[in-house]
Amino acid sequence: MDTHANESSGPRDSRAGFGPAPSVRTFGLVNWRGVWTLYQREVKRFLKVGFQTVAAPIVTTLLFYTIFSVALEGRVGVVGSTPFVTFLAPGLIMMAILQNSFQNTSSSLMTAKVQGNIVDVLMPPIVPVEMVCGYIGGGVTRGVLVGTTTTVVMTFFVDFPFHSIAAIIFFAVAASAMLSLLGLMGGIWAEKFDHMAAVTNFVIMPLSFLSGTFYSIQRLPEFWQHVAALNPFFYAIDGFRYGFIGQGDAPVWLGASVLLAIDILLFLAVHRMLVTGYKLKS
Numbered sequence: 001m002d003t004h005a006n007e008s009s010g011p012r013d014s015r016a017g018f019g020p021a022p023s024v025r026t027f028g029l030v031n032w033r034g035v036w037t038l039y040q041r042e043v044k045r046f047l048k049v050g051f052q053t054v055a056a057p058i059v060t061t062l063l064f065y066t067i068f069s070v071a072l073e074g075r076v077g078v079v080g081s082t083p084f085v086t087f088l089a090p091g092l093i094m095m096a097i098l099q100n101s102f103q104n105t106s107s108s109l110m111t112a113k114v115q116g117n118i119v120d121v122l123m124p125p126i127v128p129v130e131m132v133c134g135y136i137g138g139g140v141t142r143g144v145l146v147g148t149t150t151t152v153v154m155t156f157f158v159d160f161p162f163h164s165i166a167a168i169i170f171f172a173v174a175a176s177a178m179l180s181l182l183g184l185m186g187g188i189w190a191e192k193f194d195h196m197a198a199v200t201n202f203v204i205m206p207l208s209f210l211s212g213t214f215y216s217i218q219r220l221p222e223f224w225q226h227v228a229a230l231n232p233f234f235y236a237i238d239g240f241r242y243g244f245i246g247q248g249d250a251p252v253w254l255g256a257s258v259l260l261a262i263d264i265l266l267f268l269a270v271h272r273m274l275v276t277g278y279k280l281k282s
Helices: 002-008 032-047 050-076 084-115 128-154 165-189 193-209 222-228 232-245 252-276
Strands: none
Touching (some): 032 084, 032 128, 050 128, 084 232, 128 165, 128 252, 193 232
16 A cells, blocks of 8 residues: 555646646747748738738839829929939838838737737747847848839839849848837827827838939938938938939948848837836836
């Protein structure tokens, strides 16, 4: 009887039919599986409604291109040495990249908060840095995908010189990261969709339209040129346009430096918000 009692009180193992004893799963310095899983979720989320998230921006961009080329091409003619329609197209493509990168992260986080399933992201063993990277990856992927498909469609209407592919890729990725981070900040701060709509309508849209998308800032009075130079969206569009036509209103190195600095600052700010649980864990 004593032997039987000792056996029954011992550790359960697979020989007794209970399977192997559970063990603590360890991750390396970075939980790559967690980051990859979050990234996949973000990508699959917008691809599930691809007609709305990828096809619709192409149609919107083509509508803008048609309206402004018809309305202004005869009056503007050329910008510098570049035909107006060729000058216009890269700005419209970048505007689509910016808006879709922002929408991807902001809508994902906002929806999770409203529906109450934000806990599915906060509870898994991923740290704030990994969480930010997963969300940014999804936003950048959507922005670059929209930009790429829109550019392909635009080539049927515009003869792009493609001056620097490296500049095109850099500014597309850096700008997508910037707006993805802004989307995360907005999604964390907003408590309802009305707040998120206010950020879109009073911050993102004005900065997009007043960034040299439809015009060269050299046409503005000197004071307003200085004001435009304070808009980070201007550097994204100007650098991206330089990659296509080899022409810009600001030095490429300056635009690249501004975007990198802003991306780093926004990353640190979003990371801090997640570490403190601002409006997420209270």
